[in-house]
Amino acid sequence: MDVFHIIRATLEEKLQWESFPAPLSLSLTTLAAIILVLLLLRSKRQSSAKLPPGNLGLPLVGETLKFLGALRSNKAQEFFDERIAKYGDVFMTSLTGYPTIVVCGDKGNRLLLSNENKLVVVSWPASFLKLMGQDSVAAKTGEEHRILRAAIDTFFGPSALQNYVAQMSSEIRQHIDEKWKGKDQVKVLPLVRELLFSIACSLFFGIREENQLRPLHNLLETVLSGNLSVPINLPGTRFNQAVKARAKLDEMLLSLIEKRRSDLSAGRASPTQDLLSVLLTFRDERGNPLRESEIIDNFSGLLHASYDTTISPITIMFKLLSSNPDCYEKMAQEQLDIVSKKKKGEEIQWKDLRDMKYTWQVAQETLRIFPPSFGTFRKAITDINYNGYTIPKGFKVLWTTYTTHHKEKYFSNPEKFMPSRFDEDATPIPPYTYVPFGGGLRKCPGWDFSKTEILLFMHHFVRNFSGYKAVDPDEKISADPVPPLPVNGCPIKLYPRN
Numbered sequence: 001m002d003v004f005h006i007i008r009a010t011l012e013e014k015l016q017w018e019s020f021p022a023p024l025s026l027s028l029t030t031l032a033a034i035i036l037v038l039l040l041l042r043s044k045r046q047s048s049a050k051l052p053p054g055n056l057g058l059p060l061v062g063e064t065l066k067f068l069g070a071l072r073s074n075k076a077q078e079f080f081d082e083r084i085a086k087y088g089d090v091f092m093t094s095l096t097g098y099p100t101i102v103v104c105g106d107k108g109n110r111l112l113l114s115n116e117n118k119l120v121v122v123s124w125p126a127s128f129l130k131l132m133g134q135d136s137v138a139a140k141t142g143e144e145h146r147i148l149r150a151a152i153d154t155f156f157g158p159s160a161l162q163n164y165v166a167q168m169s170s171e172i173r174q175h176i177d178e179k180w181k182g183k184d185q186v187k188v189l190p191l192v193r194e195l196l197f198s199i200a201c202s203l204f205f206g207i208r209e210e211n212q213l214r215p216l217h218n219l220l221e222t223v224l225s226g227n228l229s230v231p232i233n234l235p236g237t238r239f240n241q242a243v244k245a246r247a248k249l250d251e252m253l254l255s256l257i258e259k260r261r262s263d264l265s266a267g268r269a270s271p272t273q274d275l276l277s278v279l280l281t282f283r284d285e286r287g288n289p290l291r292e293s294e295i296i297d298n299f300s301g302l303l304h305a306s307y308d309t310t311i312s313p314i315t316i317m318f319k320l321l322s323s324n325p326d327c328y329e330k331m332a333q334e335q336l337d338i339v340s341k342k343k344k345g346e347e348i349q350w351k352d353l354r355d356m357k358y359t360w361q362v363a364q365e366t367l368r369i370f371p372p373s374f375g376t377f378r379k380a381i382t383d384i385n386y387n388g389y390t391i392p393k394g395f396k397v398l399w400t401t402y403t404t405h406h407k408e409k410y411f412s413n414p415e416k417f418m419p420s421r422f423d424e425d426a427t428p429i430p431p432y433t434y435v436p437f438g439g440g441l442r443k444c445p446g447w448d449f450s451k452t453e454i455l456l457f458m459h460h461f462v463r464n465f466s467g468y469k470a471v472d473p474d475e476k477i478s479a480d481p482v483p484p485l486p487v488n489g490c491p492i493k494l495y496p497r498n
Contacts (some may be wrong), residue, residue, distance in 0.1 A: 020197050049383070049390035052101055052496035054092030056085070062094020066370070076374055080104065080402045086356055089403075090387045097231075098127040100396040104403035106410065109432040111386060112378050113397040113439040116140055123379035123441055127231030127239055127340050131246050132304065133297025137445065145441070148298065151282040151290060155275045161452055162201055162350040163272070168453065171199050172460050180494065181464060185471065193307075195312075196453065204258055204275040204299065207311045219249045220303055225480075228305075232328050246300065253296045265286040275302070279281045302446065309437070310450040312372045312483035313363055314457055315490050318400065319477075320366055322470035324417050324491070327362060334358045335462040348459060356455045361419035363454045367436035368405050369417065372483040375400030376438060403432040466497040 044064060057063035070079035080102070083091050089104040099365050121141045124132070129139050136375055137148040156161060175195045180186055197217050201207040206217070226242020233240050241414055260276050263269035271281040279295045321328040358457040377398050383390040395418060406414045411421060437444040445452075471491040477484045 014387065019119070020129070021187065022068070022408055029483065030418045051392070052092045052387075052389045053087040054101075056092065056094040056484060060097075060101075062097070063284070064095050067095055068481050070458060071374065071481045071484075074316040074477045074479070074484065077402050077406050078480070079434075080400060081175060082203055084403070088387075094349070095396075095398065096377075098125075100398050101391050102398045103391075104400070105407075106404055106430055106432040107387075109399045109404065109439070111384075111436055112397060113125040113432060113435070115443070116378075116441040117381075119382060119384050120378035120397060121381055121382065123377045128227050131227055131230075132243050132301050133141070133293070133451045135291065135294040135297040136301035137298055138301050139297075147284045148286070148294065149441075149445060150324050151279055152298065154282065155278045156445050158448055160272075161448055165350045165353075165452065167203065168199055169460070171195070172201060172453075172456050176460050176464055180461075181496070183494060185491060185493050187489040187491045188318050189485060192311055192314050192457075195457075196307060196310050199453065200303055202274075204302070206276070207256075208276045219245045219252070220307070223249060223300065224304060224308070224470055228477070247469070250296055250298060252469055254292075254298050255294060259290065275299075305444060305446045306449055308483045309372045309444060309446060310453050312370065313366045313450075314454055315486060316370050316469070316477065316484065317362060317366045317454075317458070318490050318492060319470060319475065320369070320417050320469065323473060325467070327417070327419055328467065331359050331458065332462045332466070333361055335459050338459070339463060340495050348456065353452065353455050356459065357424070357465060358419065359455055359458050360451065362458075363416060363451070364422040364434075365419040368411070368434060369403060370477060370484045373400040373436075373438075374479075374482065375403060376442070399435075401435055407433075410434075462497075464497055467495045468492045469495075 003393060005178050034485065046411065055063070058335055065078055067076075070076045082248060083093065083102070084104055089108065091104075091440055092099060092101050094100060097485065102108075116122070123136070132138055137145060137152060172195065175191075175198070179191050179194075188330060189194045194217075197220070198208075198213060201213055207213060222245035226239045226245075231239050233243060257280070260280060262270055264271065264277065264280060269277055271277050276295075276299075279290055279298070282290055301436050321331070338348070338355055342348075347374065375398055380391050380393050380395050383393050400465040404410050408414055410430060422429070437450075469492060471493060472488060474489065478487050479485070
């Protein structure tokens with residue numbers, strides 16, 4: 001397999017398709033894909049290694065279109081179940097232009113999530129990296145990943161988040177006062193999008209003015225829409241629009257960085273006032289600062305992570321709770337008990353979040369049923385013997401939430417909405433079965449931030465509304481390709497609390 005690995009490495013890592021004119025880039029991509037498939041088949045015949053069974057699907061596109069279609073129609077579970085039934089818990093397919101081995105169940109999740117930098121490293125499609133940035137924490141491996149993660153954790157870690165709870169709570173309360181109260185009916189999704197982006201810009205950059213928020217928001221939405229799109233850089237395509245939006249986003253971020261550097265030098269800004277100051281003043285163990293490209297790329301990635309991983313669960317919680325009013329009442333009572341212990345005008349505090357146990361169980365169950373991401377790709381950095389098969393060095397490997405989250409083996413009555421399954425007195429959930437934020441070294445760095453936003457939002461909603469009713473209880477959920485969201489924005493009728 002040595003020649004095969006060398007050619008794959010050359011095709012995947014040395015050639016930068018986007019540097020060619022668009023028509024030539026498309027031709028080269030097509031040629032490369034044909035060569036990869038032919039080499040794969042040839043290497044399979046010639047190698048004594050036992051590759052997992054499977055089907056590479058159509059030439060060039062593999063099973064990517066089927067998979068994206070399954071995500072959009074909320075049938076990703078069926079996509080994986082059909083292949084598991086046919087091939088077993090480890091199988092081969094072709095996704096995002098690469099032959100990919102899918103490992104399933106808790107053992108498959110454990111294999112990839114616990115062996116980062118040992119057997120595998122993170123591996124994203126080239127189109128994703130072009131939009132998120134080669135210097136983002138999502139793209140880095142080894143020591144570079146450790147340093148960037150340390151810088152980010154100085155803001156997103158629990159000890160730092162405590163300092164921002166009051167500001168987050170204040171912005172959520174103001175948003176509900178202005179956008180929800182006094183309304184008979186609202187659409188949850190667009191309002192939550194607006195709120196969470198506003199909080200991110202406030203805490204990341206110190207931006208609060210509408211005339212700055214709106215263009216940033218539009219650019220981010222365009223970049224996100226192109227993340228896992230077909231990477232054809234032709235005018236008018238989703239990917240092309242996303243590339244242009246990312247360039248404009250970089251210009252805006254660079255301007256913010258230059259101004260903040262000046263303010264920090266002049267003492268007009270504090271080193272801990274927001275994420276921008278934290279990253280600009282961070283120094284690693286050797287006293288080295290982050291490079292400008294690292295700061296810009298990580299802002300783009302963190303806006304993405306803090307945005308998608310929270311919009312989806314908050315919005316879908318409304319859909320699930322509307323069908324489970326008893327759960328809403330139990331959550332509401334928990335929040336009102338917290339309010340009853342407060343003095344008049346006293347704000348919610350970090351310590352109060354620890355008492356929102358049932359509210360977090362509702363969020364956890366929502367994340368189990370509708371995880372914000374289907375999983376992530378890795379690349380084998382050595383031949384891996386697994387389940388009687390060989391995963392060759394250089395191969396893409398995928399773990400996915402859809403092979404554990406909905407399985408009776410791990411969760412009783414998996415299709416039923418049961419927040420109590422996450423109660424501390426319930427049967428412990430086996431490791432590597434509940435992984436909405438990933439796990440191991442590459443667990444989502446913003447998951448504590450997301451948890452804080454979810455709990456604060458539900459607290460303020462309950463304080464203001466005794467209940468609500470979904471306008472369309474049967475509204476579909478779709479992912480394009482991530483995260484899953486109600487297709488019509490989750491319209492609800494509001495019932496104010498007296």
